[in-house]
Amino acid sequence: MAKEKVITPGSDYDEDSIKSLDWKEHIRLRPGMYIGKLGDGSSPDDGIYVLVKEVIDNCIDEYTMGYGKTIELTIEGRTVTVRDYGRGIPLGKVVDVVSKINTGAKYDSRAFQKSVGLNGVGTKAVNALSTYFKVASVRDKKEKVAEFERGVLITEHKEGKTSEPNGTTVTFIPDDTIFRNFKFHHEFIENLIWNYCFLNAGLKIVFNGKTYISKHGLRDLLERKTNPDEIRYPIIHLKGDDIEVAITHGNDYGEELYSFVNGQYTTQGGTHQQAFREAFVKTVRDFYKKDYDTADIRTGIVAAISVRVVEPVFESQTKTKLGSQNVDVNGPSMRQFVGDFxxxxxDNYLHKNPTTADALKKRIEQSERERKELAGIKKLANERAKKANLHNRKLRDCRIHLNDDPPARNKEEFISKQSETTIFITEGDSASGSITKARNVETQAVFSLRGKPLNCFGLTKKVVYENEEFNLLQHALNIEEGLEGLRYNNIVIATDADVDGMHIRLLIMTFFLQFFPDLVKLGKVYVLETPLFRVRDKKETIYCYNEAEKNAAIKKLSGKPEVTRFKGLGEISPDEFAQFIGPDMRKSPMRLEQGDHIHQLLEYYMGKNTAERQEFIIDNLVIELNKEEELVRVDD
Structure with missing residues (x-):
């Protein structure tokens, strides 16, 4: 049973100050400790997706142990159902497994040698954070069903006979008092499913009637994440006992790494990812017998690594970063294991495939030339940036950063706050002033542009150092040497919802896609949504994000409510703004669809004017006809 110490300011600290919380109360009071940030579903690491993942993880563990080759996932509105065809939870323990902390089979290493979760918390957190939770287990033609509300058992059905095959079914509805205004974005669910399939070749997952399956593991992952005409050489795919690796290089700047442990996508890396980065550099240097610079070797790399570890140690319950130093309790270190492999x-592959080896060498030498060309201006720019950072009025920083080392005390809570760290990129003093006054100073920073940034499409990285604002933004994010030092988990573009604001938004997007595309690919960049209208009467105020919401608000308030159209962020008072960047913040992720070519996208939208783009604008242009803001297409 967890204990929570509650001290009321000004009161005496005595026996009455100590409060005992049962398991579900503690999870509901401190959900971030168990599932990371809450969110509304607009980010792939929001809590509602962690709930889905926790349930599927148990199905994956069954598959890994050799039971059940199919998993069925259905999401209808806000209701999630997951069905596996494994052994099924032992019928006498169905209630305990989903409602008693530290209860499960994964403590028995004979049953689950290399499981994702070992602490017996996962499905209990799902149960506690759901308005409705149902679990049904089938074993040998017998079925046991239990139903819960917010972790409280409401119905425990008697064992009954069934003709269903063995397995477990879990149905749940996330609690909308905890996950406010949430919505499942199916593209995030689809990416989650694909990762499971890539890591478990042959596993079939059926999501809302559509079947997902992978034959070639991580090679399929890289084929999905890259475009054939943008990679420099065919994907290198290597497999061994408890390790699988896929590698290629593209033309983009930066590194794009996908790392996994026991089927878990470790979005924040960890010891296995760092071991891969070091081992790749060492192997390349040894093969070519040349001491290439680390950055030259890794620039443009797109790679995936998956390892299987006995009793993995993660740095938080959400399992996004591996802390294990060894592959087995008494086995080799992670560095040695990955390095030897x-x-x-x-090395063998490069010797056997000289064409690939030559292409890799050319990519490294291209990066080397570009780095040397940048060396002079980079030094001057960084000296300017250091001076500017002493009095950097563009950045109003926050206290907690993504790259901070967690303290020994309250580690889980600190890691949860790190996932909330956000930098708002704004334009103009009025907009940045409102956000600065309304923000959470612990986790939210503000970077202010002084006007429209440069259109950097087609330019080399030299412009990042020549342009003062780009250089200061690069330093604020701490991404000059890669994403390991990234200071904020969320990069939110906050511009006015007018023509100039949209233009600035596109220019900032171009900057990230041109020079730091991995930030976009990893789902770190968002666009802030702020209300376009405020509808109010003497009793109620409703903020509306589109015409439909405005019309509904006017109808709800009846009479003649006051309607205000916000033309810029600066028109929204700090008190109002606090609502729009708080727990209920709406933000749209900047996403690349499968098959998108970054260069072609930027050339079309941000390159020189072409007849094709002009035709697109004419066909899709909308204008305001009257004061009621009725919108029609020009060609109607």
């Missing part, structure tokens, strides 16, 4: 298998 790459030095043997990658």
């Amino acid at each position: 790459l030095s043997r298998e990658l």
